[in-house]
Amino acid sequence: MNGRLHLPGLALLGFIVLIFLPGGEAQAVEVERVVSPKGIEAWLVRNHANPIISLKLAFRGGAALDPKGKEGLARMVSTVLDEGAGDLNSQTFQKRLDDLSITLHFSAGRDTFQGTLKTLTKNRDEAFDLLALALNKPRFDGEPISRMRSQLLAGLRQDAEDPDEIASLSLFKALFPDHPYGRPVKGTPETIRAITADDLRAFVSRRLARDNLLIGVVGDITPERLGMLLDKTFGGLPARASDWRLPEAAKPAGGKTLVVKKPVPQSAIVFAQEGLKRDDPDFYAAYVMNHVLGAGGFTSRLYTEIREKRGLAYSVGSYLYPLDAAGLIYGSAGTANKRVAETLKIIRSQWARMAKKGVTGEELKDAKTYLTGSFPLRFTSNGRVASILIGMQLDQLGIDYLDRRNGYIEAVTLEDVNRVAKKWLNPKKLTVVVVGEPEGVSSGK
Amino acid sequence: MMTFVQGDRRALLPFFALVAVLLVTAARVDAAVFNPKTFRLSNGIQVVLIPNNRVPVATHMVWYRVGSADEEPGKTGAAHLLEHLMFKGTPAYPSGAFSKIVARNGGQENAFTSQDYTGYYQTIAVDRLEKVMAMEADRMTNLILSENDVKTERLVVLEERRQRIDNNPSAILREYVNAAMFLNYPYRNPVIGWADEIRSLTRKDILAFYRRWYGPDNAIVVIAGDVTVEQVRPMAERTYGKIPAVSKPPRPRPGRVRPQEPPQKASRRVVLKDERVRQPFWSRQFMAPSYRNGATGQAYALEVLSEIFGDGSTSRLYRSLVVERKLAVSAGVRYDPSALGPARFVVYASPRLGVSIEQLKNAVADEIKILLKSGVTSDELERTVRRMQADAVYARDSLSTGAQVLGESLVIGMSIDDVESWPERIGAVTVEQINAAARAVLIRGHSVTSTLLPLKEGS
Numbered sequence: 001m002n003g004r005l006h007l008p009g010l011a012l013l014g015f016i017v018l019i020f021l022p023g024g025e026a027q028a029v030e031v032e033r034v035v036s037p038k039g040i041e042a043w044l045v046r047n048h049a050n051p052i053i054s055l056k057l058a059f060r061g062g063a064a065l066d067p068k069g070k071e072g073l074a075r076m077v078s079t080v081l082d083e084g085a086g087d088l089n090s091q092t093f094q095k096r097l098d099d100l101s102i103t104l105h106f107s108a109g110r111d112t113f114q115g116t117l118k119t120l121t122k123n124r125d126e127a128f129d130l131l132a133l134a135l136n137k138p139r140f141d142g143e144p145i146s147r148m149r150s151q152l153l154a155g156l157r158q159d160a161e162d163p164d165e166i167a168s169l170s171l172f173k174a175l176f177p178d179h180p181y182g183r184p185v186k187g188t189p190e191t192i193r194a195i196t197a198d199d200l201r202a203f204v205s206r207r208l209a210r211d212n213l214l215i216g217v218v219g220d221i222t223p224e225r226l227g228m229l230l231d232k233t234f235g236g237l238p239a240r241a242s243d244w245r246l247p248e249a250a251k252p253a254g255g256k257t258l259v260v261k262k263p264v265p266q267s268a269i270v271f272a273q274e275g276l277k278r279d280d281p282d283f284y285a286a287y288v289m290n291h292v293l294g295a296g297g298f299t300s301r302l303y304t305e306i307r308e309k310r311g312l313a314y315s316v317g318s319y320l321y322p323l324d325a326a327g328l329i330y331g332s333a334g335t336a337n338k339r340v341a342e343t344l345k346i347i348r349s350q351w352a353r354m355a356k357k358g359v360t361g362e363e364l365k366d367a368k369t370y371l372t373g374s375f376p377l378r379f380t381s382n383g384r385v386a387s388i389l390i391g392m393q394l395d396q397l398g399i400d401y402l403d404r405r406n407g408y409i410e411a412v413t414l415e416d417v418n419r420v421a422k423k424w425l426n427p428k429k430l431t432v433v434v435v436g437e438p439e440g441v442s443s444g445k
Numbered sequence: 446m447m448t449f450v451q452g453d454r455r456a457l458l459p460f461f462a463l464v465a466v467l468l469v470t471a472a473r474v475d476a477a478v479f480n481p482k483t484f485r486l487s488n489g490i491q492v493v494l495i496p497n498n499r500v501p502v503a504t505h506m507v508w509y510r511v512g513s514a515d516e517e518p519g520k521t522g523a524a525h526l527l528e529h530l531m532f533k534g535t536p537a538y539p540s541g542a543f544s545k546i547v548a549r550n551g552g553q554e555n556a557f558t559s560q561d562y563t564g565y566y567q568t569i570a571v572d573r574l575e576k577v578m579a580m581e582a583d584r585m586t587n588l589i590l591s592e593n594d595v596k597t598e599r600l601v602v603l604e605e606r607r608q609r610i611d612n613n614p615s616a617i618l619r620e621y622v623n624a625a626m627f628l629n630y631p632y633r634n635p636v637i638g639w640a641d642e643i644r645s646l647t648r649k650d651i652l653a654f655y656r657r658w659y660g661p662d663n664a665i666v667v668i669a670g671d672v673t674v675e676q677v678r679p680m681a682e683r684t685y686g687k688i689p690a691v692s693k694p695p696r697p698r699p700g701r702v703r704p705q706e707p708p709q710k711a712s713r714r715v716v717l718k719d720e721r722v723r724q725p726f727w728s729r730q731f732m733a734p735s736y737r738n739g740a741t742g743q744a745y746a747l748e749v750l751s752e753i754f755g756d757g758s759t760s761r762l763y764r765s766l767v768v769e770r771k772l773a774v775s776a777g778v779r780y781d782p783s784a785l786g787p788a789r790f791v792v793y794a795s796p797r798l799g800v801s802i803e804q805l806k807n808a809v810a811d812e813i814k815i816l817l818k819s820g821v822t823s824d825e826l827e828r829t830v831r832r833m834q835a836d837a838v839y840a841r842d843s844l845s846t847g848a849q850v851l852g853e854s855l856v857i858g859m860s861i862d863d864v865e866s867w868p869e870r871i872g873a874v875t876v877e878q879i880n881a882a883a884r885a886v887l888i889r890g891h892s893v894t895s896t897l898l899p900l901k902e903g904s
Contacts, residue, residue, distance in 0.1 A: 018566065047499065049497075049498075049499060049841075050527075050838065050841050050842055051838065052838065052839060052841075052842055061532050083717060090768070091758075091759065091764065091768065094757075094758045094759050095759045098757060098828070098832055099828055099831070099832070100758050101831070101832050101835030101836070101839075106551060118837060118839070120838060141769065146771075147768065147771070148821075150771075150774050150797045150798065151774045151775070153774075153798065154724045154774040154775075154795060154797075154798075157723040157724040158723065158724045159722055161721045161722065162725055163612060252783060262721070263720060263721065264611075264612045264721070265607050265611045266604065266607035266608055266611065266614075296548065297544065297548055297554070298532065298541075298544035298548070298554075299541075299544055299545055299548050307601055308541070308597070309597070310597065310600075311596075311597040311598065311599070311600025311601045311604070312600070312603050312604070313601070314601055314604040314605035314608050315608065328729060334604065334607070334608045334612075335604060336603075336604065336607060366545070366548065366549050367549060369549050370548045370551055372551065373549075373550055373551015373552070373570060374551040374552065374553060375551070376501065376502050376551075376570065376571065377498050377502055377551070377552075377553055377568050377569075378747035379499065379500045379502075380502060380504075380568070380843060380845065381499075381842050381843035381844065382842050382843075384843075400799075423884070438689075
């Protein structure tokens with residue numbers, strides 16, 4: 001039925017991507033660019049296997065833009081935005097979602113404010129209506145604000161004793177002392193208490209607009225129908241958001257070790273140094289390098305040396321952590337207090353070994369076959385594909401990226417990896433935070 | 446609603462885990478949920494196939510009918526340590542080759558242990574499926590372990606225990622609650638094991654456990670993906686089909702005969718005060734029928750009841766305690782009937798700042814009293830059933846959900862029909878059944894009440 005709709009001005013630009021598997025078999029995933037009559041763009045992957053539609057949206061600009069003294073604002077908005085809108089108070093709104101089996105929620109990260117909508121096809125129009133209401137006419141009534149505030153404060157009380165939370169907060173504070181990235185995404189008890197309904201309203205009117213909005217849709221919907229719904233849902237948002245760009249963060253000085261004393265049997269260890277941003281030409285070489293170093297499932301060097309050979313930790317790994325205004329190479333481990341010093345020594349020596357000697361030809365080959373071969377495994381549900389569509393837009397990778405992605409990995413050479421390892425990895429640049437009662441490790445430069 | 450608690454890599458699957466594990470909620474529903482196909486090989490192994498042609502990828506899982514509740518006294522943690530050690534090697538794929546081959550083929554893998562089952566899985570391009578089937582079939586009977594493998598992996602598991610339990614007061618409390626809840630049933634022991642018993646597990650213990658429980662007659666293979674029975678059957682014959690039905694000399698499978706839980710007749714109270722606690726937590730749990738234990742006919746009614754009473758922000762408990770009376774920051778119910786042994790109906794709440802546990806407890810008791818006196822309404826029933834049935838439609842979306850649900854159900858002795866007719870059975874639940882089940886289960890004098898508190902009151 002939907003196929004009969006023809007909307008003037010609806011632009012459809014499709015891009016068919018072939019997902020290649022190790023054996024050479026290919027399967028098409030078609031990413032379509034849908035531009036609504038009012039000019040709102042979404043990327044769509046149709047899938048009619050089940051009567052389900054998933055939508056993900058992201059507004060550029062996240063918690064790093066929270067005003068000083070109001071840290072946690074973006075996050076608080078994310079909890080209250082689905083708690084009443086238009087004529088529907090909180091309980092009525094939530095009941096409507098429940099009764100129609102619609103999932104709607106929001107979240108805030110450092111660089112983005114995101115939303116998720118999931119609905120059965122039969123409730124599609126109501127689902128988009130509820131999303132539109134939440135974005136355009138949130139009520140911010142006193143009751144849900146005070147309820148969410150009390151929940152956020154309870155969460156902060158728990159986090160205050162959680163070794164992993166403490167470690168990550170302390171690390172970002174140490175890495176970015178003079179940049180918004182050093183401030184807590186979840187705020188502090190003081191800032192959460194300071195946030196008012198007017199702050200929430202100001203956030204919505206300034207941050208949620210059409211020019212910083214990215215949309216990914218996957219599932220049982222036609223481009224024509226989606227185009228119409230895009231206008232109804234997002235057409236009422238302001239054309240422009242206030243500036244979301246952040247000043248570039250100063251490169252972390254590094255070399256510092258920070259011990260936060262907590263009475264726990266296992267220390268939480270996190271460590272990071274400056275790293276690459278997503279648009280760095282060396283990003284793929286670094287991605288392959290880090291796969292060998294600490295990201296490769298049960299086969300990475302950190303896993304092998306720390307867990308497999310010595311039984312020092314249950315979980316250990318490293319990750320590339322690109323942000324809009326900074327890049328990091330980040331890692332974590334957990335080990336008994338008396339084995340922290342040994343674990344840190346191995347992490348540093350693996351860091352140095354990679355910087356000095358790079359990877360072997362066989363490690364490179366294995367990393368590439370894994371990274372290219374496992375790419376299709378990311379496409380196994382509507383929600384996951386919708387997230388990929390958002391990520392591609394956020395990182396400005398182009399609508400044909402899926403088709404090019406494995407080529408980028410294949411093109412990485414041994415020289416690239418080893419050059420990038422030498423250029424970036426430096427154990428002396430690591431900032432290390434240990435939360436627990438570690439033996440033989442203390443704070444210091 | 447079925448709740449999967451799935452850990453990260455070689456993880457542990459404790460029921461009712463509240464902690465840092467990924468919660469994937471899935472339901473089974475709407476007439477014919479996953480449309481699986483099944484066949485059995487001559488050595489007894491059952492193969493279940495769930496067609497899904499979204500991408501040319503398959504999830505391949507092997508489920509063993511053994512979990513931590515099948516361990517011998519003094520050997521807690523054996524099922525889980527074995528799960529870790531299954532990655533060590535066989536003569537054909539020695540020292541870590543299994544994981545290397547999976548990775549080289551672009552596959553992802555993991556494993557998990559629960560009270561009732563142990564599972565291993567890989568997700569991989571469909572043209573590599575036979576390779577992982579062959580490797581999984583190989584390690585079903587050919588595991589080799591060195592003393593050093595066991596020694597090192599024990600340390601890893603002890604770190605896992607520190608991370609999941611000892612570093613976390615609410616997890617510590619949960620161990621005490623489980624021990625209080627079950628007088629005799631082995632669910633009283635933690636899946637990961639007690640630390641001292643993990644330390645004392647030997648290579649011999651693990652190999653004995655392996656030989657006793659692992660084999661084609663005690664395993665179920667579940668595959669979800671872009672394959673047909675016509676393609677999978679010959680692959681299964683070439684891989685799993687080659688494993689002899691029983692080892693030499695032949696040994697009958699002992700079966701799962703577990704200690705029985707006597708009727709609950711006393712209330713118990715467990716309190717943990719810990720300097721690491723700043724947000725108190727309260728819960729009360731009642732022993733309840735599961736799909737496989739006790740008055741199993743009540744399980745579906747209890748699932749609906751748990752949703753009405755305590756699932757989400759429009760449930761009775763949340764509405765009353767969190768929204769209207771402003772006593773709690775969270776309140777709800779957990780009930781998971783997918784168990785071979787007894788299930789638990791858990792009611793929980795966490796107070797707002799300044800609200801005492803006493804006030805909170807009384808407010809929950811008020812709601813239970815109202816429920817027992819007036820029952821649920823037909824409107825609540827209808828809304829909830831509709832929502833639960835929709836969950837089953839959503840469950841079809843992800844490649845792995847069907848494999849998880851089928852595996853978890855079959856491994857505890859349920860049938861494919863049980864899974865496929867779940868929406869129908871939920872739809873058949875009546876107000877009277879819910880009210881009768883509530884009265885049978887929610888008996889204060891038979892419950893375990895737990896409280897997690899800061900060391901100093903008012904801190």
